[in-house]
Amino acid sequence: MTTVSTDLILAHAREALGVSLTRARAEALATTVNTLLGACDRRAADLAFEAEPAAFAAALDELAEK
Numbered sequence: 001m002t003t004v005s006t007d008l009i010l011a012h013a014r015e016a017l018g019v020s021l022t023r024a025r026a027e028a029l030a031t032t033v034n035t036l037l038g039a040c041d042r043r044a045a046d047l048a049f050e051a052e053p054a055a056f057a058a059a060l061d062e063l064a065e066k
Contacts, residue, residue, distance in 0.1 A: 004033045 009026040013019050021029070 002037065004030050004037070006030045009033070 006023065006026045009029050010021055010023070013021045013026070
């Protein structure tokens with residue numbers, strides 16, 4: 001699973017939004033985002049193959065090797 005780091009949150013806030021966050025706030029946001037991503041990953045595990053574009057690309061790579 002992909003995770004979002006505190007440093008990534010700080011960089012995006014500064015570059016994309018033009019705001020400076022405290023490290024504590026960025027850590028809290030990273031925790032929340034990672035929790036949401038984890039929940040999405042767990043939920044997506046039950047979806048049919050056709051509904052998972054990321055897995056689709058990996059499956060195409062596997063098929064290309066065969």
